[in-house]
Amino acid sequence: MPLWLLGTIVVVGLAAIWLIMRVYGFDRPLVLTHDIAAEEFATDNPGLVPEDIHLAKSGQSALIHAGGSTYVLWVMGQDVATHNVARARVSEADTGLTLRLPDFAAPRVTLTLTEDEKARWKPMIEEAA
Amino acid sequence: MDLSSLTYPDVVSLAVPFFVAAVIFEVTWIFVKKRGGRYEARDAMTSLAMGVGNVVVGILLGFITYGFLMWLWEITPLDLGTSVWVVALCFVLDDLRYYWVHRFGHRIRWVWASHVNHHSSQHYNLTTALRQTWTGTFTFMMLLSAPLVLLGFHPAMILFVGGLNLIYQFWIHTEAIDKMPRWFEAVMNTPSHHRVHHGRNPRYLDANYAGVFIVWDKLFGTFVPEQADDRPDYGLVHNIGTFNPFRVAFHEWVAIFRDWRQPGLTLWDRLRYAVMPPGWRHDGSGGGSERLKADYVAKHPDAAGTPGFENYPASATASITTRPSGARAQSS
Numbered sequence: 001m002p003l004w005l006l007g008t009i010v011v012v013g014l015a016a017i018w019l020i021m022r023v024y025g026f027d028r029p030l031v032l033t034h035d036i037a038a039e040e041f042a043t044d045n046p047g048l049v050p051e052d053i054h055l056a057k058s059g060q061s062a063l064i065h066a067g068g069s070t071y072v073l074w075v076m077g078q079d080v081a082t083h084n085v086a087r088a089r090v091s092e093a094d095t096g097l098t099l100r101l102p103d104f105a106a107p108r109v110t111l112t113l114t115e116d117e118k119a120r121w122k123p124m125i126e127e128a129a
Numbered sequence: 130m131d132l133s134s135l136t137y138p139d140v141v142s143l144a145v146p147f148f149v150a151a152v153i154f155e156v157t158w159i160f161v162k163k164r165g166g167r168y169e170a171r172d173a174m175t176s177l178a179m180g181v182g183n184v185v186v187g188i189l190l191g192f193i194t195y196g197f198l199m200w201l202w203e204i205t206p207l208d209l210g211t212s213v214w215v216v217a218l219c220f221v222l223d224d225l226r227y228y229w230v231h232r233f234g235h236r237i238r239w240v241w242a243s244h245v246n247h248h249s250s251q252h253y254n255l256t257t258a259l260r261q262t263w264t265g266t267f268t269f270m271m272l273l274s275a276p277l278v279l280l281g282f283h284p285a286m287i288l289f290v291g292g293l294n295l296i297y298q299f300w301i302h303t304e305a306i307d308k309m310p311r312w313f314e315a316v317m318n319t320p321s322h323h324r325v326h327h328g329r330n331p332r333y334l335d336a337n338y339a340g341v342f343i344v345w346d347k348l349f350g351t352f353v354p355e356q357a358d359d360r361p362d363y364g365l366v367h368n369i370g371t372f373n374p375f376r377v378a379f380h381e382w383v384a385i386f387r388d389w390r391q392p393g394l395t396l397w398d399r400l401r402y403a404v405m406p407p408g409w410r411h412d413g414s415g416g417g418s419e420r421l422k423a424d425y426v427a428k429h430p431d432a433a434g435t436p437g438f439e440n441y442p443a444s445a446t447a448s449i450t451t452r453p454s455g456a457r458a459q460s461s
Contacts, residue, residue: 001142006184013149017256018170024160027170040205044367045255046331046421046422074370077169080369080418104387106370 031059039064040080041073048121054121056096058112063121070128074109081106090125094118097121135211137289141184144296148180151299158305159254165305166254167367171372173256177375179246180259186266195270199285207281210373219282220290220341226277227340230270232351235335239403240268244380249377251364253327258302263378286446297341298323321355328361329424332437334418353437366408366421381407 021027030036038050041064052065061074064082073082089100096113113121151175159165160411180278209215234244243264250257277287303325309319326337336353339346346352355361388402391411398411408417424440433443448461 001145003137006142006145008151008182009146013146013152014174014181017149017152017156017175017177020156021168021170021173024156024168025157026168026173030324035210043329046366046416047424070147075288076251078167079169079172079364079368080297081368085398103370103377104383109370 001073003059016040029060030080031074032056032062032075032080033059037062037073037080038065041071043080044080044082045071051128054117056117061105061111061113063124072111072125074111076103076106078090083109085128086123088125088129090122090129092118092122099123099125133283133390135283137285141288141295144299148255148259152177152403155303155305162456166303167252168254168256169252169460170251172252173254173378175372175374176242176250176256179263180256180261181379182378183259183261190266193266194274195284195288196229197271198274198278198287201274201278202284203274205279205281207279208283209281211283212287214274215282216286216290219277219286220293222275222277222282223287223290224294224339224341224372225345226273227291228338228345228349230273231338231340232349233270233273235338236406237404238381238385238407238409240270242385243268245365245381245407247379248327248365248403249369251368253302253324253361254302254361255299255302258299259375264351264382293396294340296447302327314343316342316344322346324352324361324363325355329363329364329366330359331418331422332356332359332432332435333361334421334437336368336437356436362391366416 031075032040032055034055034087037053037055041050041053041062042048045066048066052066053065056062056079061072063085064071064073070085071082072085072088073080081120083099083101083103083106085099085101086101087102091100093110098108098110098117100108109122132196155166156168157166184461186345209218230240231244234240243262246262247257247260252259274284274287278284298318301318301320303320304324306320308314308321309317313319314321318337318341322337322339322343325333336351337343337346338351343352367375371377371380385403389399394402395413401409401411407416408420422438422441426438426443430443432438433441
Protein backbone atom coordinates (compact mmCIF):
# COMPACT_ATOMS: atom_id res chain seq x y z
CA MET A 1 0.00 0.00 0.00
CA PRO A 2 1.48 3.39 -0.93
CA LEU A 3 2.63 5.37 2.10
CA TRP A 4 0.46 8.37 1.22
CA LEU A 5 -2.66 6.19 1.14
CA LEU A 6 -1.76 4.49 4.42
CA GLY A 7 -1.14 7.89 5.99
CA THR A 8 -4.46 9.24 4.74
CA ILE A 9 -6.38 6.24 6.07
CA VAL A 10 -4.66 6.58 9.46
CA VAL A 11 -5.28 10.33 9.79
CA VAL A 12 -8.90 10.16 8.64
CA GLY A 13 -9.54 6.99 10.65
CA LEU A 14 -8.12 8.38 13.90
CA ALA A 15 -10.04 11.62 13.48
CA ALA A 16 -13.25 9.65 12.91
CA ILE A 17 -12.66 7.48 15.97
CA TRP A 18 -11.95 10.55 18.12
CA LEU A 19 -15.09 12.28 16.88
CA ILE A 20 -17.27 9.22 17.47
CA MET A 21 -15.98 8.82 21.02
CA ARG A 22 -16.73 12.48 21.72
CA VAL A 23 -20.25 12.10 20.30
CA TYR A 24 -20.83 8.97 22.40
CA GLY A 25 -19.67 10.75 25.55
CA PHE A 26 -16.67 8.52 26.12
CA ASP A 27 -14.59 11.52 27.09
CA ARG A 28 -16.47 12.22 30.33
CA PRO A 29 -14.18 11.95 33.35
CA LEU A 30 -14.77 9.74 36.32
CA VAL A 31 -16.12 11.57 39.38
CA LEU A 32 -14.67 10.20 42.60
CA THR A 33 -16.58 9.29 45.74
CA HIS A 34 -14.94 8.12 48.96
CA ASP A 35 -15.76 4.52 48.11
CA ILE A 36 -14.43 4.75 44.58
CA ALA A 37 -11.25 6.48 45.77
CA ALA A 38 -10.71 3.84 48.46
CA GLU A 39 -11.28 0.94 46.10
CA GLU A 40 -9.16 2.36 43.29
CA PHE A 41 -6.34 3.19 45.69
CA ALA A 42 -6.30 -0.28 47.23
CA THR A 43 -6.32 -1.93 43.80
CA ASP A 44 -3.47 0.24 42.55
CA ASN A 45 -1.38 -0.26 45.69
CA PRO A 46 -1.49 -3.94 46.66
CA GLY A 47 -0.99 -4.44 50.36
CA LEU A 48 -2.05 -0.94 51.39
CA VAL A 49 -5.33 0.00 53.03
CA PRO A 50 -6.41 3.65 52.90
CA GLU A 51 -6.72 5.00 56.43
CA ASP A 52 -7.77 8.57 55.77
CA ILE A 53 -9.15 10.03 52.53
CA HIS A 54 -9.44 13.73 51.72
CA LEU A 55 -11.62 13.98 48.65
CA ALA A 56 -11.48 17.13 46.53
CA LYS A 57 -14.79 18.86 45.92
CA SER A 58 -14.16 18.58 42.18
CA GLY A 59 -14.22 14.80 42.51
CA GLN A 60 -11.04 14.73 40.47
CA SER A 61 -8.44 13.99 43.12
CA ALA A 62 -7.91 12.74 46.65
CA LEU A 63 -5.18 12.85 49.24
CA ILE A 64 -4.86 9.51 50.99
CA HIS A 65 -2.94 8.38 54.04
CA ALA A 66 -1.99 4.72 54.09
CA GLY A 67 0.77 2.65 55.65
CA GLY A 68 2.44 5.68 57.19
CA SER A 69 2.74 7.55 53.89
CA THR A 70 0.69 10.10 51.99
CA TYR A 71 -0.50 9.49 48.44
CA VAL A 72 -2.21 11.55 45.82
CA LEU A 73 -4.86 9.96 43.62
CA TRP A 74 -6.09 11.72 40.52
CA VAL A 75 -8.58 10.98 37.80
CA MET A 76 -7.30 10.02 34.37
CA GLY A 77 -10.27 9.79 32.08
CA GLN A 78 -12.51 7.07 33.49
CA ASP A 79 -9.68 5.69 35.62
CA VAL A 80 -7.19 6.89 38.20
CA ALA A 81 -3.49 7.07 38.90
CA THR A 82 -1.89 7.18 42.33
CA HIS A 83 1.48 8.35 43.57
CA ASN A 84 3.34 8.61 46.84
CA VAL A 85 3.95 12.32 47.50
CA ALA A 86 7.32 11.65 49.14
CA ARG A 87 9.89 13.79 47.31
CA ALA A 88 7.12 15.72 45.57
CA ARG A 89 7.42 19.50 45.19
CA VAL A 90 4.17 21.38 45.58
CA SER A 91 3.28 24.85 44.33
CA GLU A 92 0.12 26.88 44.01
CA ALA A 93 -1.68 27.05 40.68
CA ASP A 94 -4.66 29.18 39.63
CA THR A 95 -7.00 26.21 39.89
CA GLY A 96 -5.41 24.38 42.79
CA LEU A 97 -2.02 22.83 43.43
CA THR A 98 0.67 21.58 41.12
CA LEU A 99 2.74 18.61 42.18
CA ARG A 100 6.11 17.85 40.63
CA LEU A 101 6.83 14.17 41.09
CA PRO A 102 10.10 12.27 40.65
CA ASP A 103 8.47 10.07 38.05
CA PHE A 104 9.24 10.21 34.31
CA ALA A 105 5.73 8.96 33.46
CA ALA A 106 3.92 11.59 35.51
CA PRO A 107 6.36 14.39 36.33
CA ARG A 108 3.70 17.06 36.93
CA VAL A 109 0.12 16.85 38.08
CA THR A 110 -2.22 19.78 38.65
CA LEU A 111 -5.02 19.15 41.12
CA THR A 112 -8.22 21.17 40.88
CA LEU A 113 -8.98 22.38 44.40
CA THR A 114 -10.97 25.08 46.16
CA GLU A 115 -9.11 27.78 48.10
CA ASP A 116 -9.95 25.98 51.35
CA GLU A 117 -8.65 22.70 50.02
CA LYS A 118 -5.49 24.37 48.74
CA ALA A 119 -4.84 25.76 52.19
CA ARG A 120 -5.38 22.40 53.87
CA TRP A 121 -3.69 20.12 51.34
CA LYS A 122 -0.50 22.10 50.76
CA PRO A 123 0.94 21.68 54.28
CA MET A 124 -0.11 18.05 54.35
CA ILE A 125 1.78 17.38 51.13
CA GLU A 126 4.78 19.45 52.21
CA GLU A 127 4.96 17.58 55.49
CA ALA A 128 4.82 14.20 53.70
CA ALA A 129 7.36 15.25 51.10
CA MET B 130 16.48 -21.96 -5.19
CA ASP B 131 17.27 -18.25 -5.54
CA LEU B 132 15.13 -16.50 -2.93
CA SER B 133 17.12 -13.28 -2.85
CA SER B 134 14.17 -11.29 -4.19
CA LEU B 135 11.42 -13.14 -2.30
CA THR B 136 8.68 -10.76 -1.18
CA TYR B 137 5.36 -11.11 0.61
CA PRO B 138 2.60 -8.54 0.98
CA ASP B 139 2.85 -6.14 3.91
CA VAL B 140 -0.23 -7.61 5.55
CA VAL B 141 -0.18 -5.31 8.57
CA SER B 142 -0.42 -2.19 6.39
CA LEU B 143 -3.14 -3.83 4.33
CA ALA B 144 -5.05 -4.54 7.54
CA VAL B 145 -5.05 -0.91 8.70
CA PRO B 146 -8.42 -0.04 7.07
CA PHE B 147 -9.88 -3.14 8.74
CA PHE B 148 -8.43 -2.06 12.11
CA VAL B 149 -10.05 1.37 11.79
CA ALA B 150 -13.42 -0.06 10.74
CA ALA B 151 -13.37 -2.68 13.51
CA VAL B 152 -12.64 -0.06 16.20
CA ILE B 153 -15.51 2.11 14.96
CA PHE B 154 -17.78 -0.94 14.98
CA GLU B 155 -16.74 -1.99 18.50
CA VAL B 156 -17.08 1.47 20.03
CA THR B 157 -20.51 1.84 18.44
CA TRP B 158 -21.54 -1.62 19.63
CA ILE B 159 -20.56 -0.74 23.20
CA PHE B 160 -22.41 2.58 23.00
CA VAL B 161 -25.59 0.99 21.62
CA LYS B 162 -25.62 -2.18 23.74
CA LYS B 163 -24.27 -0.56 26.93
CA ARG B 164 -22.10 -3.64 27.46
CA GLY B 165 -19.14 -5.44 25.94
CA GLY B 166 -16.38 -3.24 27.26
CA ARG B 167 -15.32 0.33 27.95
CA TYR B 168 -13.82 3.09 25.86
CA GLU B 169 -12.17 6.28 27.08
CA ALA B 170 -11.27 8.83 24.44
CA ARG B 171 -7.78 9.82 25.56
CA ASP B 172 -6.82 6.26 26.46
CA ALA B 173 -7.92 5.04 23.04
CA MET B 174 -6.12 7.85 21.21
CA THR B 175 -2.94 7.07 23.17
CA SER B 176 -3.21 3.45 22.07
CA LEU B 177 -3.73 4.47 18.46
CA ALA B 178 -0.79 6.89 18.61
CA MET B 179 1.37 4.07 19.95
CA GLY B 180 0.26 1.96 16.99
CA VAL B 181 1.16 4.67 14.50
CA GLY B 182 4.53 5.15 16.21
CA ASN B 183 5.19 1.42 16.00
CA VAL B 184 4.67 1.51 12.23
CA VAL B 185 6.94 4.56 11.86
CA VAL B 186 9.67 2.94 13.95
CA GLY B 187 9.30 -0.21 11.84
CA ILE B 188 9.93 1.84 8.71
CA LEU B 189 12.93 3.59 10.28
CA LEU B 190 14.56 0.67 12.13
CA GLY B 191 13.15 -2.43 10.45
CA PHE B 192 16.33 -2.77 8.42
CA ILE B 193 18.24 -3.79 11.57
CA THR B 194 16.19 -6.92 12.22
CA TYR B 195 15.83 -7.72 8.54
CA GLY B 196 19.54 -7.19 7.95
CA PHE B 197 20.39 -9.51 10.83
CA LEU B 198 18.04 -12.21 9.55
CA MET B 199 19.31 -11.86 5.97
CA TRP B 200 22.86 -12.23 7.25
CA LEU B 201 21.83 -15.53 8.88
CA TRP B 202 20.13 -16.52 5.64
CA GLU B 203 23.41 -16.04 3.80
CA ILE B 204 25.25 -18.44 6.08
CA THR B 205 22.67 -21.18 6.53
CA PRO B 206 23.00 -24.13 4.18
CA LEU B 207 19.31 -24.99 4.60
CA ASP B 208 16.49 -23.78 2.37
CA LEU B 209 12.98 -25.14 2.88
CA GLY B 210 11.54 -23.30 -0.12
CA THR B 211 8.29 -21.39 -0.29
CA SER B 212 5.52 -23.99 -0.53
CA VAL B 213 2.25 -23.42 1.30
CA TRP B 214 3.13 -26.17 3.78
CA VAL B 215 6.42 -24.52 4.58
CA VAL B 216 4.63 -21.21 5.16
CA ALA B 217 2.12 -23.00 7.43
CA LEU B 218 4.92 -24.69 9.39
CA CYS B 219 6.72 -21.37 9.63
CA PHE B 220 3.54 -19.80 11.04
CA VAL B 221 3.28 -22.43 13.78
CA LEU B 222 6.96 -22.29 14.72
CA ASP B 223 6.94 -18.50 14.62
CA ASP B 224 4.04 -18.58 17.07
CA LEU B 225 6.20 -20.73 19.36
CA ARG B 226 8.91 -18.08 18.99
CA TYR B 227 6.32 -15.43 19.84
CA TYR B 228 5.34 -17.30 23.01
CA TRP B 229 8.92 -17.19 24.31
CA VAL B 230 9.54 -13.61 23.25
CA HIS B 231 6.35 -12.64 25.03
CA ARG B 232 7.24 -14.66 28.12
CA PHE B 233 10.67 -13.05 28.25
CA GLY B 234 8.85 -9.75 27.77
CA HIS B 235 7.20 -10.27 31.14
CA ARG B 236 10.04 -11.92 33.02
CA ILE B 237 13.10 -9.94 31.91
CA ARG B 238 12.88 -6.26 32.77
CA TRP B 239 14.99 -5.18 29.77
CA VAL B 240 12.39 -6.73 27.48
CA TRP B 241 9.52 -5.63 29.71
CA ALA B 242 10.68 -2.03 29.27
CA SER B 243 9.63 -2.39 25.65
CA HIS B 244 6.49 -4.44 26.21
CA VAL B 245 5.11 -2.55 29.23
CA ASN B 246 3.37 0.03 27.05
CA HIS B 247 1.06 -2.65 25.64
CA HIS B 248 -0.20 -3.27 29.18
CA SER B 249 -0.34 0.36 30.25
CA SER B 250 -3.98 0.90 29.29
CA GLN B 251 -6.58 0.43 32.00
CA HIS B 252 -9.01 -0.54 29.25
CA TYR B 253 -9.29 -3.64 27.12
CA ASN B 254 -10.66 -3.03 23.68
CA LEU B 255 -9.51 -3.22 20.09
CA THR B 256 -7.40 -0.07 20.43
CA THR B 257 -5.42 -1.81 23.18
CA ALA B 258 -4.22 -4.28 20.55
CA LEU B 259 -2.66 -1.38 18.65
CA ARG B 260 -0.81 -0.03 21.72
CA GLN B 261 2.45 -1.45 20.42
CA THR B 262 6.07 -0.91 21.36
CA TRP B 263 8.42 1.64 19.82
CA THR B 264 11.55 0.08 21.28
CA GLY B 265 11.35 -3.59 20.38
CA THR B 266 14.54 -3.45 18.31
CA PHE B 267 16.56 -2.63 21.43
CA THR B 268 15.44 -5.76 23.27
CA PHE B 269 17.44 -7.91 20.83
CA MET B 270 14.58 -10.39 20.76
CA MET B 271 15.21 -10.81 17.02
CA LEU B 272 17.73 -13.37 18.24
CA LEU B 273 14.83 -15.74 18.86
CA SER B 274 14.03 -15.69 15.13
CA ALA B 275 17.54 -16.94 14.36
CA PRO B 276 16.71 -20.65 14.69
CA LEU B 277 13.92 -20.31 12.13
CA VAL B 278 16.27 -18.76 9.56
CA LEU B 279 18.98 -21.28 10.29
CA LEU B 280 16.43 -24.07 9.77
CA GLY B 281 15.79 -22.74 6.27
CA PHE B 282 12.80 -20.41 6.56
CA HIS B 283 13.38 -17.27 4.53
CA PRO B 284 13.41 -14.01 6.55
CA ALA B 285 10.71 -12.50 4.34
CA MET B 286 8.48 -15.47 5.13
CA ILE B 287 9.18 -15.13 8.86
CA LEU B 288 8.21 -11.45 8.83
CA PHE B 289 5.13 -12.29 6.75
CA VAL B 290 3.83 -14.89 9.20
CA GLY B 291 4.76 -12.53 12.06
CA GLY B 292 2.42 -9.99 10.48
CA LEU B 293 -0.35 -12.58 10.25
CA ASN B 294 0.25 -13.39 13.93
CA LEU B 295 -0.14 -9.71 14.85
CA ILE B 296 -3.35 -9.42 12.84
CA TYR B 297 -4.77 -12.52 14.55
CA GLN B 298 -4.09 -10.96 17.93
CA PHE B 299 -6.03 -7.83 17.06
CA TRP B 300 -9.50 -9.31 17.42
CA ILE B 301 -8.85 -11.02 20.75
CA HIS B 302 -8.46 -7.64 22.48
CA THR B 303 -12.13 -7.26 23.22
CA GLU B 304 -14.66 -7.71 25.98
CA ALA B 305 -17.49 -7.83 23.45
CA ILE B 306 -16.92 -11.56 22.88
CA ASP B 307 -17.36 -13.76 25.92
CA LYS B 308 -16.36 -17.29 24.91
CA MET B 309 -15.73 -18.98 21.61
CA PRO B 310 -16.83 -22.59 20.93
CA ARG B 311 -15.20 -25.07 23.28
CA TRP B 312 -12.95 -26.70 20.69
CA PHE B 313 -11.70 -23.27 19.64
CA GLU B 314 -11.00 -22.20 23.23
CA ALA B 315 -9.03 -25.44 23.70
CA VAL B 316 -6.58 -24.79 20.87
CA MET B 317 -6.61 -21.12 19.95
CA ASN B 318 -5.90 -17.92 21.82
CA THR B 319 -9.24 -16.17 22.35
CA PRO B 320 -10.60 -12.97 23.88
CA SER B 321 -11.23 -14.86 27.12
CA HIS B 322 -7.69 -16.25 27.34
CA HIS B 323 -6.12 -12.93 26.45
CA ARG B 324 -8.25 -10.95 28.92
CA VAL B 325 -6.56 -13.08 31.55
CA HIS B 326 -3.16 -12.04 30.18
CA HIS B 327 -4.09 -8.36 30.51
CA GLY B 328 -5.58 -8.74 33.99
CA ARG B 329 -3.62 -7.31 36.90
CA ASN B 330 -5.46 -9.49 39.39
CA PRO B 331 -2.84 -11.55 41.28
CA ARG B 332 -4.40 -14.74 39.88
CA TYR B 333 -3.72 -13.66 36.33
CA LEU B 334 -0.17 -12.33 36.63
CA ASP B 335 2.33 -13.94 34.25
CA ALA B 336 -0.23 -16.10 32.47
CA ASN B 337 -1.38 -16.81 28.91
CA TYR B 338 1.53 -15.58 26.84
CA ALA B 339 0.24 -17.20 23.63
CA GLY B 340 -0.10 -15.34 20.37
CA VAL B 341 -2.28 -17.57 18.21
CA PHE B 342 -2.21 -21.06 19.76
CA ILE B 343 -3.04 -21.26 23.47
CA VAL B 344 -1.56 -24.78 23.48
CA TRP B 345 1.88 -23.29 24.16
CA ASP B 346 0.69 -22.05 27.57
CA LYS B 347 -0.84 -25.42 28.34
CA LEU B 348 2.40 -27.11 27.28
CA PHE B 349 4.70 -24.85 29.31
CA GLY B 350 2.48 -24.50 32.40
CA THR B 351 1.44 -20.87 32.13
CA PHE B 352 -2.21 -21.31 31.21
CA VAL B 353 -4.86 -19.82 33.51
CA PRO B 354 -8.52 -19.92 32.44
CA GLU B 355 -10.68 -16.84 32.94
CA GLN B 356 -12.74 -17.15 36.14
CA ALA B 357 -16.32 -15.93 36.22
CA ASP B 358 -15.89 -14.86 39.85
CA ASP B 359 -12.64 -12.98 39.27
CA ARG B 360 -13.15 -10.68 36.32
CA PRO B 361 -9.92 -9.23 34.95
CA ASP B 362 -9.01 -5.74 36.09
CA TYR B 363 -6.85 -4.29 33.34
CA GLY B 364 -3.62 -2.38 33.40
CA LEU B 365 -0.35 -2.48 35.32
CA VAL B 366 -0.13 -3.59 38.93
CA HIS B 367 0.63 0.06 39.64
CA ASN B 368 -0.67 2.15 36.79
CA ILE B 369 1.21 5.00 35.16
CA GLY B 370 -0.32 8.46 35.29
CA THR B 371 0.02 9.63 31.73
CA PHE B 372 -1.64 9.60 28.32
CA ASN B 373 1.51 11.00 26.68
CA PRO B 374 2.68 8.38 24.13
CA PHE B 375 6.34 9.35 24.54
CA ARG B 376 6.19 8.86 28.29
CA VAL B 377 4.31 5.59 27.82
CA ALA B 378 6.95 4.37 25.37
CA PHE B 379 10.03 5.25 27.41
CA HIS B 380 9.06 5.34 31.09
CA GLU B 381 10.37 1.91 32.01
CA TRP B 382 13.65 2.47 30.17
CA VAL B 383 14.11 5.64 32.19
CA ALA B 384 13.27 3.71 35.36
CA ILE B 385 15.98 1.16 34.57
CA PHE B 386 18.57 3.89 34.03
CA ARG B 387 17.48 5.60 37.27
CA ASP B 388 17.91 2.33 39.13
CA TRP B 389 21.35 1.91 37.64
CA ARG B 390 22.32 5.37 38.88
CA GLN B 391 21.60 4.50 42.52
CA PRO B 392 24.78 4.91 44.56
CA GLY B 393 26.40 1.94 46.24
CA LEU B 394 25.21 -0.78 43.89
CA THR B 395 27.47 -3.60 42.81
CA LEU B 396 27.87 -4.31 39.10
CA TRP B 397 25.94 -7.54 39.68
CA ASP B 398 23.03 -5.58 41.16
CA ARG B 399 23.06 -3.17 38.23
CA LEU B 400 22.94 -6.06 35.79
CA ARG B 401 20.11 -7.65 37.71
CA TYR B 402 18.06 -4.45 37.48
CA ALA B 403 17.98 -5.18 33.74
CA VAL B 404 17.60 -8.92 33.63
CA MET B 405 15.55 -9.85 36.70
CA PRO B 406 11.74 -9.85 36.51
CA PRO B 407 9.99 -6.47 36.75
CA GLY B 408 9.52 -5.37 40.35
CA TRP B 409 12.85 -6.83 41.52
CA ARG B 410 14.77 -4.60 43.96
CA HIS B 411 18.31 -5.17 45.18
CA ASP B 412 17.22 -4.64 48.80
CA GLY B 413 14.38 -7.17 48.58
CA SER B 414 11.65 -4.54 48.87
CA GLY B 415 10.19 -5.16 45.42
CA GLY B 416 6.80 -6.57 44.69
CA GLY B 417 7.28 -9.20 42.00
CA SER B 418 4.39 -11.30 40.81
CA GLU B 419 5.33 -14.27 43.00
CA ARG B 420 5.14 -12.10 46.09
CA LEU B 421 1.85 -10.54 45.03
CA LYS B 422 0.36 -13.97 44.47
CA ALA B 423 1.67 -15.27 47.81
CA ASP B 424 0.27 -12.24 49.61
CA TYR B 425 -3.09 -12.69 47.95
CA VAL B 426 -3.30 -16.33 48.99
CA ALA B 427 -2.22 -15.43 52.52
CA LYS B 428 -5.18 -13.05 52.70
CA HIS B 429 -7.55 -15.34 50.79
CA PRO B 430 -6.63 -18.90 51.80
CA ASP B 431 -9.59 -20.28 49.84
CA ALA B 432 -7.80 -19.24 46.65
CA ALA B 433 -4.88 -21.61 47.30
CA GLY B 434 -4.69 -24.29 44.63
CA THR B 435 -7.23 -22.60 42.36
CA PRO B 436 -6.25 -21.54 38.80
CA GLY B 437 -3.33 -19.13 38.90
CA PHE B 438 -2.47 -20.15 42.48
CA GLU B 439 -1.63 -23.83 41.96
CA ASN B 440 1.82 -23.39 43.49
CA TYR B 441 0.78 -21.16 46.36
CA PRO B 442 -0.13 -22.97 49.58
CA ALA B 443 -2.59 -21.41 51.99
CA SER B 444 0.03 -21.42 54.76
CA ALA B 445 2.04 -18.67 53.03
CA THR B 446 2.26 -15.48 55.02
CA ALA B 447 1.77 -12.00 53.67
CA SER B 448 5.09 -10.36 52.90
CA ILE B 449 4.44 -6.93 51.48
CA THR B 450 4.73 -4.22 54.04
CA THR B 451 5.35 -1.46 51.55
CA ARG B 452 3.90 -1.26 48.11
CA PRO B 453 6.01 -1.88 45.00
CA SER B 454 7.85 1.29 44.14
CA GLY B 455 6.44 3.49 41.40
CA ALA B 456 5.34 2.19 38.07
CA ARG B 457 8.16 -0.30 38.23
CA ALA B 458 5.87 -2.84 39.75
CA GLN B 459 5.48 -5.64 37.30
CA SER B 460 2.95 -6.31 34.74
CA SER B 461 -0.25 -8.07 34.32
